[in-house]
Amino acid sequence: MKKKTISTAIMATILTAGIVSTQAVAGILAEGDISVYKGGNLSNTMTGQNPVDEEALLVCNDKCMIKTTGVSIVGATGTELSVKNDQEQFNLLLKKGHLDFILSGAIGKMGFYTADGQYTNADIIFNASTSTPVRGYMHVKSDGSTKIGVYEGRMVFDTVEGAKTVDSNNYILLAQAGVAENEDEGGYLTNGSEEDTMTTGTDLFAEIGTPTLVGGGLVLAGVAYGLSQFGDDDDPAPSSPTEPAPTTTSQTSSTSTSSTTSSATRTPQPVIPRNPSPSM
Secondary structure (H helix, E strand, O other), rough: OEEOOHHHHHHHHHHOOOOOOHHHHHHOOEEOOEEEEEEEEEEEEEEEEEEOOOOEEEEEEOEEEEEEEEEEEEOOOOOHHHHEEEOOOOOEEEOOOOEEEEOEEEEEEEEEEEEEOEEEEEEEEOOOOOOHHHHHHHEEEOOOEEEEEEEEEEEEEEEEEEEEEOOOOEEEEOOOOOOOOOOOOOOEEEOOOOOOOOOOOOOOOOOOOOOOOOOOEEEOOOOOOOOOOOOOOOOOOOOOOOOOOOOOOOOOOOOOOOOOOOOOOOOOOOOOOOOOOOOO
16 A cells, blocks of 8 residues: 655644634635545545545645635645644645645634644734735745745744744745754744745746635635646745745845844744644
8 A cells, every 4th residue: 555654743743733612613625636644544535626634644646725714725736735724723734845825814823834843823914904815835845944935915923033024025934953953953034044046936826816705715716726837946936926036145144135034144043842842
């Protein structure tokens, strides 16, 4: 039987943590060709639209969509993710690949998790006058670190340094624990404060259609998913059509283009512990 190796301890912590409540939580639907893994083993293969098992790892065999009230996610081919909805927030674990998300006013907080146990929570900031959804992405880089970026809108991330605001065309980086011995275990970096460039591309929702808010949820025109194709570059990070390429600076540079960091010359500080015990 085909197997997919995952960290059982990490997945168990993330997928079972939560606030016990008698109130109903919105169900999650998946659409597309998706393999479902439980306990490291292939449990099921889904096509079309199906309910999501929140205790499972989902692997997108083609472009796939995950949706619930206030949240729409499109994963690129090969993306491996898990999702869980609870009373406090929507939780997203990305083990591998790239996904884009659109968040409506029905969701106020979101948790982001990585396969090696790094995590951060974010408050979703909406423009009440326009009801414009927040659009962003999550991407696992070739070095194992995870990038969380915003195409449109604003998100405020909880870190040990306090609240960090990431707005349009900026991102944070959850550094993989223990990647370099001279670096902190896990780290918070912002756009332009690491030697990393973003390749120009189209976000995954580009050809799905304009999202429309209906009853607090998102309705997307079409299901063909005209998704961007990634090249041979093993570290893609598609930007929105209007996104400028960020200026890259080394950690010894004396200047920075990021408005969310106080100094580009400081050593990045940890955003989370190496072995977190999330309370969701």
